[in-house]
Amino acid sequence: MGLAYHQTDCPHYKLVCIRFLECVGELLELFQIQTYSSDTGKWKISIESFHGIKPALFHQVVYWNGAVFWGPYDQNYLCFKLDVEKLQTLPLPVGLPSSEIMAMYFRESRGHLHLIVHNKFQGYSLPLNVYEMLSDHSGWFVKYQLQLDELPGAFPEVVSGYGYCDLDVIDVVRGEEEENTFLVLKTPEKLITYNVHDKSYKQIFSFSWYSYMGPSIFHCYTETLSSF
16 A cells, blocks of 8 residues: 655645455466545545566555556556556666566655666676656656776675675665765665765765664655644
């Protein structure tokens, strides 16, 4: 279930719920979309139903530009436009085969929807392409091409013993001025920021202060007008 709401647009919101209906054979599952509007106070069953490949997991949900997006995960790439209640397949960057990629990062910043993917069969590589979606939802373009050559020397743990890049993208933060845009990255030991324009970097946190470091979950803080 996802919440579609932007604090500057209007005081109302919508809930978008994906409801499992039934299994279809050995490979597919059938789902239905239901929406709730705080304006009417009622739930509505969308005429749109769709199939998902088992196991259909809908992670990395983002509300952006009047639509709810589900990030690329095991070929379930979806976009639901709220004004017309139309479900469509989320386009992928040109040249990337859908069967081989998985979203490494999928989120919005200052009105821009970003995507970073990696090849499921090759592991992470150090150069990263940060894609941005066109405003009409029709496709992606490369916004930033990052080599990140500076990082292994400063943070040796970035390169694992098997030669793979052990680096997670936590956030892409667009600045009020373009030159202030940066990435928040996680190595096995540290959190760092990396400026996409001047290539400067800074450690902001060290996990070595803790004797045990299990799986980590990070949440993006957003200031709102609501109080709870």
